[in-house]
Amino acid sequence: MRKTILVLSFILVASSGFTHAQTIFKKYGFNRAPLTLSEGKYKEFFTNDEVIQIGTILLNTKTNKVVAFVEEDTIKTTYLAEFSSRWLSIDPLARKYPQISPYVYVANNPIKFIDPNGKEIRLSFQSDNARNAYISTVNLSLGGFYTASYTTTSDGKGYINQINLTPTSMKGQMTSSQKAFYSEYNSVVKSDYIIRQDIVLNDSKTVVGSWVTGKVDMADVAAFDKAGPGAATSAGALIHETSEQLEKAKLLLSPNDIGTTTTDAAGNKTYVDYNSSHNTATNSENNVNGNTRVEDGSGTDTFIEKDGTKTTQTVTPNSTGDVTVTKTKIP
Numbered sequence: 001m002r003k004t005i006l007v008l009s010f011i012l013v014a015s016s017g018f019t020h021a022q023t024i025f026k027k028y029g030f031n032r033a034p035l036t037l038s039e040g041k042y043k044e045f046f047t048n049d050e051v052i053q054i055g056t057i058l059l060n061t062k063t064n065k066v067v068a069f070v071e072e073d074t075i076k077t078t079y080l081a082e083f084s085s086r087w088l089s090i091d092p093l094a095r096k097y098p099q100i101s102p103y104v105y106v107a108n109n110p111i112k113f114i115d116p117n118g119k120e121i122r123l124s125f126q127s128d129n130a131r132n133a134y135i136s137t138v139n140l141s142l143g144g145f146y147t148a149s150y151t152t153t154s155d156g157k158g159y160i161n162q163i164n165l166t167p168t169s170m171k172g173q174m175t176s177s178q179k180a181f182y183s184e185y186n187s188v189v190k191s192d193y194i195i196r197q198d199i200v201l202n203d204s205k206t207v208v209g210s211w212v213t214g215k216v217d218m219a220d221v222a223a224f225d226k227a228g229p230g231a232a233t234s235a236g237a238l239i240h241e242t243s244e245q246l247e248k249a250k251l252l253l254s255p256n257d258i259g260t261t262t263t264d265a266a267g268n269k270t271y272v273d274y275n276s277s278h279n280t281a282t283n284s285e286n287n288v289n290g291n292t293r294v295e296d297g298s299g300t301d302t303f304i305e306k307d308g309t310k311t312t313q314t315v316t317p318n319s320t321g322d323v324t325v326t327k328t329k330i331p
Contacts, residue, residue: 202321
């Protein structure tokens with residue numbers, strides 16, 4: 001028992017001194033909690049600099065003593081590289097990018113990426129009809145318990161419509177499909193990434209959706225419900241495309257980026273990033289559809305329904321830009 005008390009006493013003393021080391025600027029009028037890579041869970045020391053500038057003060061962090069003062073006019077007119085070229089804090093989402101330094105901006109590639117604030121789905125609508133079809137499909141999939149809307153913003157890339165979800169006064173219980181759609185869709189809306197998609201109608205170059213371009217054809221999406229029950233639903237198809245783009249955003253890939261590929265000795269190419277994103281999106285789709293999708297590469301997918309029966313599904317592109325979905329129940 002005595003050993004336990006001694007150990008605890010030591011920890012408390014060490015912790016007290018540790019906290020003091022983190023608040024050494026308090027007596028100079030700066031009482032701010034430091035932003036750390038662990039988001040404050042652990043205390044962190046940075047020994048790169050001995051002397052740092054705090055306002056008009058140059059402070060030695062080892063001795064905790066002020067070593068000099070900088071004139072105010074000098075601060076306004078002169079920005080020394082050793083002070084002004086450094087970030088004031090780490091990336092607050094650094095934990096999501098362990099392979100990248102928490103002090104770099106947009107993965108050290110400001111030509112290719114921007115980072116306004118994250119946590120958004122941003123859409124580009126081909127037309128008013130495409131916009132209406134998208135919003136209508138999302139709202140229908142939510143069963144009237146939430147309403148999807150958009151606000152106009154700007155990111156310099158043409159994706160100017162930011163999606164928002166608002167709860168309604170609808171009474172009752174959501175179906176399992178509606179709950180699954182809300183869970184999957186809201187996780188994208190609230191994620192720490194910006195998801196960019198082009199919403200189109202009857203695009204002959206897009207079959208349902210494209211992982212590379214980020215396009216989603218709402219005429220194709222609507223075809224799944226029109227084909228009848230079983231297999232994929234329109235809600236499932238839409239969540240699949242949305243989930244794929246979330247996974248792409250996590251990989252720091254922009255629209256039209258193809259991602260990582262590998263080629264074997266026979267010249268066969270494997271789309272590594274796409275396959276990973278597609279598999280995750282298929283799981284999201286399964287949650288919304290309420291069944292399990294099995295792909296064999298033939299172009300005809302098999303869905304194992306809740307009751308154990310199976311439904312095959314084929315998607316055939318039409319010359320009009322839409323698709324025909326054929327569902328066949330297997331006895």
